[in-house]
Amino acid sequence: MSNKEHNRLTVEKTWKLFMGGAFPRSESGRSLEVTDGEGRFKAHVCRSSRKDFRNAVEAAEKAAAGWQSRSGYNRGQILHRMAEMAECRKSEIVDTLMTTGQCSRREAIRETDHTIDRLICFAGWTDKVEQVLGCRNPVAGPYHNMSIPEPIGVVAVVAPKESALLGLTSMIAPALASGNVVVALVSEENPLPGLLLGEVCATSDVPAGVLNLLSGERAELLPHIATHRGLGAVVAGGLSRAQKTRLKEDGVDSLMRINPTMDTHDFEDDAFWTSPRALMPFIEVKTMWHPVGG
């Protein structure tokens, strides 16, 4: 992205990971090239290693209890703040979406708008999840009995190839809204918009470690995801059949909740992606009994 404007050399951004609220490089020191549609160099991004992934999970684990215990109202305001910050950086986001030459400006604007609106949608879900997905159960006895959705804990998100930003955000937003903390692998094909989301996050009062973003090679990192016992769930889009199977097999040992087919629902489909069904992969239902009377 180097170009000269008014005889002044542009200062280029170093694209880094987003982990524990900071922007480190990969511990491996490796990078990947991002090129435009014609193969011209556009940027370097970090090629995350297994160790980076583990570090990110560790950062997320530290943030989990705090994020879960915040009120829905508070989480909602933070997600709304993310949307505010994304709106401010809209032109920048549009540029990153166009980097790889896979979409036109019009399409990029559309995806950006859609992404911001999705954040707004889930900002509103935070204090409604329990009402809509929980209930009091009318048991046949003198007991108060209620089922409450709870966050699973640390969730890994694998972004799809297409909809580099909307796909990623559509999975991250419901995870965060329902009180989970996230380690996300941004789109390998176009990592820049996903990484930019980290910068949005960093200025949105999102507590450190609640969202962690890694760039790198999907095939390299996938085998280390579902085998990590610190995770409670994995959701993914854009995986091959073999990768889906492998991910599910990897998760068997800890019986991790794995949903590798999130892209079954088109990310542009608001009917699904703004509905409570989008929240369901990220919750666990807890049922509480207490005697009444006596």
Added chain:
Amino acid sequence: MSRIDHSSSQTDSMNSEWEYAPAPETTEVNIESRYGLFVGGRFIASKGRRRFDTINPATEISLSSISESNEKDIDAAVASARKAFRGWSRTKPIERAKYLYRIARRIQERARELAILESMDGGKPIRESRDVDIPLVAQHFFHHAGWCDKLQYAIPGHHDPRPLGVCAQVIPWNFPLLMAAWKIAPALACGNTVVLKPAETTSLTALRLAEIFQECELPEGVVNIVTGAGETGRLLVEHRGVNKVAFTGSTEVGKMIARSCAGTSKRVTLELGGKSPNIVFADAAIDQAVEGVVSAIWFNQGHVCCAGSRLFLEESIHDEFVRRLEHRMRKLRVGDPLDKNTDVGAINSGEQLEKINSYLQHGVDEGATMTQCCERDLPENGFWCRPTFFTEVQPSAKIAREEIFGPVLSVMTFRTPEEAIQRANDSPYGLSAGIWTDKGSKVFEIASRMKAGVIWCNTFNKFDAASPFGGYKESGWGREGGRHGLAAYLA
């Protein structure tokens, strides 16, 4: 009819405690000498020749001969369920409901027979099969009957849910008929068809349920029942014609099933093991808590996946609580499952008894102190284990970490709520948890921090068709019962 014989000697002397006279259940229950499979609405012979005996674990006497289903039998059962799916999934929801209501009513009518059969084949006390298992079975069908025509309201945001197809359901031996109901009722309500495999030691009530389906004129093939052991179960869940797998049983087998389904599009729900904590605070109503601990661990001989097998006592009440618990435990009556005064029946199988006994040995070897109930002699035949608790248990001990699936409790202490929470959650399982305190704010705080699917506060081991049941972590995937349980059977 029940018979209580008042003429038998009730007392040996004025000095000894009064003993209960035997009060055995005497209703005759007809059991065929051999059973086939239930496929396509008919009882048919297995295509193989292999059979095994199902015994009464309280006497070790054979009750009947059961077929071991082979690959061809599974093919036939799945084909029958597939054929029936076309009609059943298109049956008007209110009509499906009426079938399920009919089944619920018929179960209520035949409750006594089913309870006796359950206790004979499985070893559980008649008091439990009569008062807990069978009423819940009927309720489960009745509750789910009402869902048939309301499924569009079951899953928020999903206004047109569809059935999945053919469900392979594999159930355990601890609540044989109740587990069959937990599996079959929601599957049918959602418009699916079923191939069910009961556990090999407890096939009789499932086969009796098949008779009830016949009586209720449930369309042929909607439910098929194949009997057999682990290999039959494997053939069933791995069958290519199956769309959905639902399993209740051990975590070990659950993982094998999850692995075998990983490369398929089969939907999977698993209700697996547990090592559930039961936390008693010093401010609890102690006598109620003692009763709660008794039902948490000695209900159904401890053959309960959600049994409260780790008791955490606040340190200051440890000695007094253990004293009262021991007093209460010694009052438990172990023996004939068909006796209405029996509290603890027979261990389900010789194999399970061996496993429990090996844990008792481990407990002693690892330095814990073992206390067991009852001076009374146990019956000579059958499989029996005295209700047991261990004190001075190290958190790292085998008996504090592994699921025993027997009447064995590990007692430990804690000093602060924080420590109780941390130790209670320190398990790969997360099925249930018990909390005993009279302080409401503490109930909610602890309950919200337990990593478990079912939290019993000032109670334990309560079940209801309207209440979702299922675990966090390695205790499984999905819920059964209530509105949340329906999601497991809908696309």
